[in-house]
Structure formats: structure tokens, C-alpha cells
Amino acid sequence: xxxxxxxxxxxxxxxxxxDADDGTVLAQFQPDEQCETASIGKIFLLIEVARRLEExxxxxxxxxxxxxxxxxxxxxxxxxxxxxxxxxxxxALLVGAVSxxxxxxxxxxxxxxxxxxxxxxxxxxxxxxxxxYIRNERTxxxxxxxSYGTAAELADVIRRLGAGDVYSPGVCARxxxxxxxxxxxxxxxxxxxxxxLAHVDAEYQGMVLRHKTGxxxxxxxxxxxLTGPASRVAYAVAANWKTSPVDLRAPVIDGMRxxxxxxxxxxxxRDRDDARP
Numbered sequence: 001x002x003x004x005x006x007x008x009x010x011x012x013x014x015x016x017x018x019d020a021d022d023g024t025v026l027a028q029f030q031p032d033e034q035c036e037t038a039s040i041g042k043i044f045l046l047i048e049v050a051r052r053l054e055e056x057x058x059x060x061x062x063x064x065x066x067x068x069x070x071x072x073x074x075x076x077x078x079x080x081x082x083x084x085x086x087x088x089x090x091x092a093l094l095v096g097a098v099s100x101x102x103x104x105x106x107x108x109x110x111x112x113x114x115x116x117x118x119x120x121x122x123x124x125x126x127x128x129x130x131x132x133y134i135r136n137e138r139t140x141x142x143x144x145x146x147s148y149g150t151a152a153e154l155a156d157v158i159r160r161l162g163a164g165d166v167y168s169p170g171v172c173a174r175x176x177x178x179x180x181x182x183x184x185x186x187x188x189x190x191x192x193x194x195x196x197l198a199h200v201d202a203e204y205q206g207m208v209l210r211h212k213t214g215x216x217x218x219x220x221x222x223x224x225x226l227t228g229p230a231s232r233v234a235y236a237v238a239a240n241w242k243t244s245p246v247d248l249r250a251p252v253i254d255g256m257r258x259x260x261x262x263x264x265x266x267x268x269x270r271d272r273d274d275a276r277p
Contacts (some may be wrong), residue, residue, distance in 0.1 A: 002027040002266055005258035008251040011241045015259065016151035020162050020225060020232035026266070031152035034127050035238040037221045038214030039075065039099040040154065041130030041147020043175070044119040048111050049092050050174035051167050060089035064106040072134050075215075076100030096178030099213070101134040108133055120153075123166065128153040147214070151236035154223045159234035162210070162225040176210045176225070184213040187253060188222040188237045191260030193272075205229075205268045218242040220252050228267025235263060 004027050007013050014033040017026045025031075052058040063085050073079045078086065078094055079102045086094075091107055094100035108116055113133065120129035128149030135142060157166065164172045185196045189211055194203045202208050211224025221238040237256050241248040265271070 002262050004029055005255065005262065007239075007255045008248060010244055010246075011239045011248050011252050011255075013255075014151035014236070014238045016155040016236050017259075017263065018155050018159050018234045020159050020227070020234045023156075023159060026233065027262075028151070031155075032127070032150050033238075034148055034150050035221065035240045036145045036216070036219050036242070037128075037147045037149045037154070037238060038216045038219050039104075039147070040149060040212055040214040040221050040223055040238075041120075041128075042095050042099065042104055043154075043157065043179075043212050043223070044130045044147075045104060045107055045111070045116050046092055046095060046175045046178055047123075047161075047166055047171065048116050048119050049088065049107055050171040052111065053088070053174060054168060054170045058088055058110075060087060062088045062110075064088060064091045064103070064110060066102060066106045067109055070105035070109060070133050072101045072105060072136055074101055075134075076102055076104075078102040078106075092174075092178050093181060096175075096212070097181035097183055099182075099184070105133050120157075123157065123160075125149075125153045125157065128157070149236075149238070151238055154221075154236035154238070155234045158210075158223050158225050158236070162232070162234060179210045179212055182209075182211055182213065184215075185209075187213055187220055187256045188235065188260040188263070189213075189224060190253075191257050192226065192264050205264070205270055205274070207264070207267060217247070218244070220249060220256060222256060226263055226267050228264075228269075230269035231267050233263055233267055235259075 091103040132143040214221040
């Protein structure tokens, strides 16, 4: 078992850590608390894209198109590129690497929003899903959030991806391959001390990370599969502070890093200053 550190009580937390091999709960705190999860729901979009690629209804080399009504900026790189006619594979890679909003909307448009919304319930999840396109402004007539979820369900889906148990091993391998490029190691993963831009293969202390993060002004979320020489864990750490009168990102990220340090020790069996190769 893993004893979680104190977490700032001013934020709403949902935390779950599972043994990635047998699903045993290693640590949890309000695991069934539903949080707004920012970009985390894009995992379900990637699953749907991978499923269609595996069954042959999409091709990796198909080109995406971006409807004008779904053009967004902010997170990502595609909106800054001169040539935005990239392939389905490269769009999914951008989503995995930099949580690209424009590529996300193009892929949702390609698959159909209703089809993407069905992925989570089809996998058995009732309190977690991708709900909507990424929007420049979320008005009252739109869905309340782009994605939502609980740590219990998010840790389980990343565990199942690691086990090859989401539709097929081929689907899981594609999704994990895209997530391997995630460059945001600013949250829970900060404590793993990996190279943010190059951790596809085993890196510091033999760790391998596949993860997805989500950020908005009132939320930080990190969901991942962390493998080390001693063990393997699936984790989800989510924090919201939408109703707080102050911005809690600093204490929230401190808490996430503290969780990450415990995970690093668990999967490596080593201290930070252990000089072994």
C-alpha cells in the first residue's frame, strides 16, 4: 500500500493508484468524486481513432479537415502551423504530445461527437467521459464541461490500456504510443524526473511513462501508467477549485508532485539520491 500525503482541503480531490498488473488498489482519496477533467477526456477520442484505424474504417494517412465553427487556439501547435492538412496519425500524435485543441476538434468532427461520447459508457464507465468539442467560450447553451471523470474510472482505463484490454491489444498499443509523446510533466509526473521531451523508452531510474494531463484555470489532472524496475502502477490525480476565491494551482501542484514522489519510490524501489545506474 501507498500512504498518500496531505492534500490541500480547499480543493476538491479525486485520487486513485492501482497495481497495474492485478488492479489492486494501492492508494485512494475520494476516488469516486467527479471532477471536471479539462483535456483528459481526449483519451477516449484517441481510443475511438485507434479503434477505427484497427478495423480499417480510417487510414493513418487520411487527411483531417477543420470546420470553421470548431477552430480553436490555446493548447497545441496545429493552429500555428502553415499547413494544417495533416494526417489522422499525426493529428492523434499532436493530441497525445501537446493536447492539441485544433487537432482534437478535427478528430472529433471526423469520428462524430456522439460516437466519441459513447466510448466511455461502452467501456463500462458511468461517471467519466468526453462530452464536447473544445470551445473558445463555453456559453450556457453548451455542455457544462468538455470532459469529466473520477479517479477510480480514469485509473482503471489507463490500467486497461496497459493490459491491452481496451477493444484489442492493437488499439491499446496505438493509444499508448501517442501518449508516450506527452511533453507535459509538470504535475504528478514532475517527480519522476524524466526528460519531458524524450521519455518514450526507459529513462531516469528505469521508468517508462505513458500519461495524459489536463489543465484549465481551476483544475489540474494527471492520469498515467508508470512502469519501473520494481513494479507498475496506474494512477489518476485530479483537483478542482472552481468555487475557491483564490487560485490554488500552487498548492495543488505541490500535492500532485508529492503523490508523484511516492509513486516513483514505489515503482523503482529507490530514493532520489540513489546513484545506481
